[in-house]
Amino acid sequence: MSMRNKKLLYLCAFIFSVLYLLWRGIYTIPINGSIFVTTYGMLLWFSEILSIATAFIMIWNKESFREEPKPTVGMHVDYPDVDILITTHNEEVSLLYKTINACTFLKYPDQKKVHVYICDDMNRPEMSELARRFQVGYIGLEHNKEAKAGNLNNAMLHSSSPLVATFDADMVPYSDFLLKVVPYFSSDFKQRQNKNIGFVQTPQSFQNVDIFQHNLFSEKIIPNEQDFFSKELNILNSGHDSAIYTGSNTLFLRQAIVDAGGFPTNTLTEDFQLGIQVNEAGYASISTDLPMASGITPNDIASVLKQRIRWARGMIQSVKNLNLFFTRKLTWRKK
Known part of the structure; x- marks a missing residue:
């Protein structure tokens, strides 16, 4: 489809969407009903407004997107020391075993520069033994009241490499993770792109099927429902240099975390x-x-609801903490 036809199609979609929302607001909201019915009708109308606005923001992002060039991997790249922080709270040893084992097989020009740490905020002897078995670092923490953020902040105090990778307990990294991601922090790439990279987020990928794939018997037909965000939306965010950090499979510049004030403890997200x-x-x-990297996604209703409620509550907390809609620290494109 030509660019002219695309613009015409988008314009028609925008006009008809506005007309639809006006019709919904003027003629279909039950303003003469009970307070409950009227409130429910208003909330439903508002959700439609948000949904349509989100769709057009995505269209705008997609049309203005320019693919990020990938750094070349070669021996000329400066490979600094890297800390691998694996957070755990109450997960079983068998789950951590796979993750730690994979981390010991990460490819790197100088293996002495890769420092793997089990960050255990329950200070469990079995985790200390697991670290000893694999000859990796162990950072225990007792009486942690600040959840994952407190665990990572404590780990930052006990490590020092200029690059920091974060992994959840169930996320098993691929052997070439560092070789693919570290070059984004090379001086050569930063000079060519004229930007200071704070972190690189790789997609959330999963070994098991999600709740929709499982219950619809469609694991070979439909993708994991989180793929849309990781492989579509967050790539578009990256076009504005504002990719969202999703908690795992990520490589940070340590100084960026320090300048940001550390891992925030006043939110669930x-x-x-x-x-x-x-x-x-x-x-x-x-x-x-x-x-x-590849992990395990919740595939039962109770776990999915718990996860999404935490995400929703945390996002509301974070938006409030950052005064996100009105802050002058971010451009409108990034917002």
């Missing part, structure tokens, strides 16, 4: 908020489309 604070501190964030 410390990952989302930290990513924005890194952007506010003047750093760019990039999302890639190539999975570099």
Whole structure:
């Protein structure tokens, strides 16, 4: 389709969407009903407004998107020390075993520069033994009241490499994770792109089927429902140098975390908020489309609801904490 026809199609879609929303607001909201019915009708109309606005923002992002060039991998790239922080709270040893084992097989020009740490905020002897078995670092923490953010902040105090990778306990990194992601922080890439990279987010990828794939018997037909965000929306965010941090499979410039004030402890979604604070501190964030790790996604209704409620509550907290809609630290494109 030609660009002219695309613009005409988008214009028609916009006009008809506005007309539809006006019709819905004027003629269909039950203003003469009970308070409950009227409130429900207003909320439904508002959700439609948000949904249509989001769709047009995505169209605008997609049309203005320019693909981020990938750094070349070669021996000329400066490969600095990297800390691999694997957070755990109450996960089983068998789950951590796979993750730690994979981290010990990460390819790197100098293996002595890769420092793997189990960050255990329950200070469990079995986790300390697991670290000893794999000859990796162990950072225990007792009486942690600040959840994952407190665990990571404590780990930052006990590590020192200029690059920091964060992984959830169930996320198993691919062997070439560092070789693919570290070059984004090379001086050569930063000079060519004229941007200071704060972090690189790789997609959330999963070994098991999600609740929709499982219940619809469609694991070979439909993709994981989180793929749309990781491999589509966050790539578009990356076009504005404002990719969202999703908590795992990520490589940070340590100084970016420091300048952002550390992992925030005043929200349930410390990952989302930290990513924005890194952007506010003047750093760019990039999302890639190539999975570099694989984990386990919830596939029962109770776990999915718990996860999404936490995300929703945390996002509201973070938006409020950052005064996101009115802050002058971010451009409108990034917002």
